[in-house]
Amino acid sequence: MDPLNWPAIIVGTLIAFALGMLWFGPIFGKAWAKGSHGIKPPARLPVAAMLLQLAGTFLLALVIGLTAQVNALGTAIAAILALAVLQLAGGLFSQKSGAAALIDGGYVVVMGALMILIQGLL
Structure with missing residues (x-):
């Protein structure tokens, strides 16, 4: 087995974390908070x-x-989608609006896609 691509893991973590600040801030923050x-x-x-x-x-x-x-x-994509669906379900169980729950789940999908992209680039 090849060694882990630690630079991609670290960069993916930092970029996805920064995305969260934007996602739940200026991008969707108001709609998410309202819902x-x-x-x-x-x-x-x-x-x-x-x-x-x-x-x-x-x-x-x-x-x-x-x-x-x-x-x-395929396993990576399935894991990302599973987490996104669980996030969406958790939001709906906590009685968030559909929009807020989709914002939560959408964040997981986008950050996972970025992580896959970063693994491919680095």
Whole structure:
């Protein structure tokens, strides 16, 4: 088995994390907050949530890296879609609007696609 492409895993993690700041900020932030029970920006930076998001993003990048080692693109895509559907379902169970739930699930799909692209480029 080939060694993991650590530069692609790290770059994929950082780019996907930065995408989240844009995705839930200027791109879809208002629509997401409105559909998420009117969430307001926190008084303090949500450090625990951000660290968990970073850890989860890293783990997804690691899964993409592991599937790249064995040319298992289909497995990577299935994993990304499974996470996106679970995210969508979780949003709907928590009674978010359909739009907010789609924004959550869409983020997973786009960040996963970026990670696959980065694995291919680096």
